[in-house]
Amino acid sequence: MSEKIEAAIVGFFMLLLCFLNVPVADHLEKDQWTPEFRAQFKESVDPITSFIVLNAVDFNYWYDPAQQLFDFPMAVLQIPQTWRIYNHASHSYRMFEVRVDGEVKYRTPGNEYRWQRTKFRHFRIAYQLNDFTRPGARQNSWASYSRFVLELAWQDFPDAEEIDLIWYEGEYPGVQMFESYRVISPRRGAMEYLPVPPTIAARAPEDL
């Protein structure tokens, strides 16, 4: 291939790479930029910031439809480089506990209770246990993760009478924790989500 043709193709793909990954358009939620919100924003910041952000928002309006032209290859190869992970860390301190007949077998913070720790601390499991195991949470995966933990528990403790999965929540740095919800399994293959009433939720677990 002629060097010039190759350079032109490379140039096209580099521009495409810039276009598809430009951070400005990706991180501004365009739905919120109503005329009223724009006016409010303009008053609240200095003129330079206002100029940059509002132009970026305008760019966002035509950027999305144009970007959708490349949805298919990006989705098939799973290569969209949108990086907003950890732009906002969790401001509530959460704890997860597995109890077999009332006895703690696993607890997220610390090293004291280590049952199945390698599995639960693997990042593909740990992040889901943290964020998505609440009923009604995103992706509604609480049932699959609760079943996963319970299945492991029933394998390892087949003679147990009840296995409980308990989630606690508190403010950083997690000194005072309150039970926020609980999944109870009275026998293998059965589980029940138990929403904790506010009066009970206000009670701290006795062994913390």
Next chain:
Amino acid sequence: MIGDLFQKWVDTTQRQIDPRPAALVRILVATSVFLDQVWVWAIGLVPWLYRPFPQGGLGTTQAPYYVLDDLFGPVMAGTHAWALTVVGMLCVAIGFRSRLMTIIAVVFYAQLLLGFWQTWHGGGKIAREVLLILLFAPAVHQVWAIDGPKDPPKTMKAWPVDMIRLLFVFIYLGAGWSKLFPDPSLWMSPYTGSECYRIMTNPHTSYLDAEFWAPLETNVFYVFDVATVIIELMAPLAMTKWRPYWAIFAAPLHIGIAVVMQLWAFSFIMLAVYPLFFDEWIVAWLNRNEDKIAAWKARISELLPSWPARASSSEQA
């Protein structure tokens, strides 16, 4: 004027560079993905992660373009994709039919994500894109490859390496931008608490004790917050001759993420691309130690089974 600029562009993209740092990236990226997936198997998570919910696994959502259920059936589709990813990445790493295996590994690795969203992590999409770009650099697949020619090419065109560096500039800029907008105070203000502190003491995913480290939140961890954003926004330096100095500051970010947050796979994949920022130092070191490296290669060759030798790159040409 435009003709001159275009000629400059042609000269830039077509300039010749040493292919060994890029070959090292091929090996390290593929090895990182390989080890990550083997670890998933070693701790017994393959049947859970790569199986849909109705079949007893954890997968609750399947994205469009996931086609493996039709090919292998819903119970074993994920396991097949996992196995093909592992074998493909191993072949890419050791350099066995590595261009063909890159395509296989990337496609099936993407299918794993499309079928099982829980397996997502940022390093995966970087690994796939980097390996896809290296696909267009034949020399990268001939250097340090077990089925490569005896006399591998000494140079390659620079544009694939430039493209990967550009990709990384956008990755870091995107990460930095998302920390500043729409609310810059989260990462830049000492009065809102430290994001690094909360990330590094998250009880589910990280290892630092929140209570013990709390006194350092608004001083030491706040410095981490600001330093993270500054390093990410200075990523355009990766396209300049100062790239190794920028990378010296950026690499500890990933080492910290690996050690404190246990995101080893993501961090290894990111660091696996760093030879492209330290390329001049690596080439200088390799040239200085050419004799020692030749001796190691000879020893390794003795250990490996004999393979039908291919013609040298000059003979192929």
